[in-house]
Amino acid sequence: MNLARYCLTNADPNPAKTALEVVGACGERLETWTYGDLTRSVLAVAAGLKAEGFETGDRVLLRIGHSSDFPLLFFGAIAAGLVPVPTSALLTSLETNTILADCGAALVIHDGKTSLPDTGAARFFGPNEIEKLKQAAPAGFAETQADDPAFLIYTSGTSGTPKGVLHAQRSAPARAPMYQGWYGISAEDRLLHAGAFNWTYTLGVGLMDPWANGATSVVYDGPRDPHVWPEILETSKATLFAAVPSLYRRILKYADVSQTSFPDLRHGLTAGEALQAALYHDWKERSGRELYEALGMSEISTYLSSSPGVPVKPGSPGRPQPGRKVAILDEGSEVAQPAAADTPGLLAVHRDEPGLMLGYWNRPDDTSAAFLGDWFLTGDRAREDADGYYWYEGRADDLxxxxxxxxxxxxxxxxxxxxxxxxxxxxxxxxxxxxxxxxxxxxxxxxxxxxxxxxxxxxxxxxxxxxxxxxxxxxxxxxxxxxxxxxxxxxxxxx
Incomplete structure (x- = not known):
């Protein structure tokens, strides 16, 4: 099981089919990557990294802005058996120092434009080295196992110190409940994601899942003004659109949206923050399209959602996706037991859920403390109604x-x-x-x-x-x- 191989080959796509399009301000195509080209480049990066002497399990800190180099290096590192550490291009040097010191990366890859750590013993690869990696002769995917580390992402801990969330190779196929339980995706879809490549929301929803289904991923590279999105949606012929609720709100406020806008779009997808019922109604009335919400977190991705098969209840993120092991636990109990019907409790995911993280990097005590018996506590509070829909009741902590x-x-x-x-x-x-x-x-x-x-x-x-x-x-x-x-x-x- 290798995450990169799964994403690029699961749907057995035609090598000539478009896997990735990068579009500009008016929807013009800036880059087009077929599945064949993408796979060759990922495997070239993997071979180049191995040729440089990096070993299985080495961490690779990525300091790359909004560029297609980011997914090539992310998936290339995984294909080589290394563990990429994706980071936001917005982080300061001090913030990257903290992450580098914690993860112990052997390599920092940067584009010459982002803030870099100024401490540590890691090697540094810049733009010239990136080009060299991409020109290497492609090799095969590393023969990693399902529970081997795949990538490490940093999230804000409840103590205010960023914590590394370590995910396994199995985390990609474990996303399968989202395919129909949220997206309703097929190989014919063109999914436009509004986020930058280096955001884990984009890496998962915008790249991993479309590719695993043989679909086309569309990523925008241009001015982020909200009024541009209707034109991008229309000219890119996007059939699915993924963004945070705040962007949908800004699009409705600043752009001209009607039921004749972006005719190819089937529906929108949203996650990252709660979707207010008023925003849902406004989007549906103005655009004539459904907007399906999902709730998740860095430690597992999404696990609750509405979808083409799960009608929206405005204000609720939906139901547990098919096959997910989710529960609402009694807040006052020292052992894991269900909360009373329609009563707020602690939202939890069972440890057997294959999409759940391997653990917090070098923090076994924090990993253990996150569980109540066999249940991982998400830190969110929720209640379940008589129809099986969950209703978000806020955080149990101050995040x-x-x-x-x-x-x-x-x-x-x-x-x-x-x-x-x-x-x-x-x-x-x-x-x-x-x-x-x-x-x-x-x-x-x-x-x-x-x-x-x-x-x-x-x-x-x-x-x-x-x-x-x-x-x-x-x-x-x-x-x-x-x-x-x-x-x-x-x-x-x-x-």
Whole structure:
């Protein structure tokens, strides 16, 4: 079992069929990759990496922007038996230092445009080395096993320190419940994903799954203004469109959308943040298309969804996908037992679910703590109605959701607290209307008369990726606390 081989060969596609199109601002084709070309290039990268002396299991930190080089290097590393570590191009040098130190990558591959770690003993490959890898003579796929490591992604831990989530080779075929349980995909589809290549949502939904079904993946490379998307959808002849809810909201606000727009589109797909019922109704009324939501997380991908076969209940992410082992557990019990009917509880996934991570990288205690008996606790709360639909009831912890990325408040607080003008700080997501939450920093200034929000925002910009930075700074005299002195982040919304 090799994840790259599965994705590229599972559907036994015609080598001449288009696997990937990169389209530009007006929908023009910037790059076209057939399955044959794509497979050869992936295997060339794999051979090149092995020829450089890297060994099975070595981690490869990817610092590549929005370029087709990203999937070639990601799948090429897996094809070689190495473990790629995909990262957002938005991360700062300090953030990449943390990840490199934790994962112990033997190699950092970069495009010369992204911030790089400045510590560690890893080798560095830049644009010249990337071209050399792509020109190597292709070899075969590594004969890895189903439970061997495939890739490592970093997500915000509840302590504010990024945690590596290690996935197995089996995680690709384990995505099969999504094929009909969310997408309703076939080999004839053209799936346009709005995200960048380096986002795991794009790697899975935009690349792995279309390719495993012999479909065509379409990825956009151009200005991200919301008004461009109807034209991109129409000219690319996309039949499926995947994005976060906030992008659908912006498209409806800034673009001209009607039921005659993008005639090839069958329906939309959304994940990463909760889809508000009002947005669903607005999209369906304006576009005339269904919008199917899914709920998941880095540790397992999606496992709840609506689909062409599961009618939408606006406000609910849907039902467990066929074959998934999902439960809602009693919050007050020390052993795993189901919550009462229509009662909020802890959303959990059984350890036998093949899509579940192998564990948190080098954190066996954290891995063990994430389970209650045989059930992995997702950190989300939900309830199940009489029709088997799940209703999201928020997080059981303080993790925030920023445009599809989960962000730990502690990580943001730690960065801001290093500024000398900050006496105390607490961070939480505050509703800003229309289903949008903004990361907000509540700051107790060391010297209120001289406190500068702009100066603190610039300081944050040097230490945090854009999606982690507060969008609002609010000076306060004190922070709300429990009798024991713990900051009550949820109470900040009422400050």
């Amino acid at each position: 925030m959701n920023a445009f599809g990325y989960r962000v730990a408040p502690e990580e943001v607080e730690r960065a801001l607290a290093a500024h000398p003008s900050v006496s105390e700080v607490a961070v939480t997501a505050v509703p800003a209307g229309s289903g949008v939450d903004l990361i907000t920093a509540f700051v107790v200034p060391a010297a209120p008369d001289s406190f500068s929000e702009d100066e603190l925002a610039a300081f944050a910009g040097e230490r945090l990726a854009d999606y982690k930075r507060p969008k609002v700074y609010r000076p306060v005299a004190e922070l709300p606390r429990t009798p024991s002195g713990k900051v009550q982040r949820k109470a900040l919304r009422n400050v």
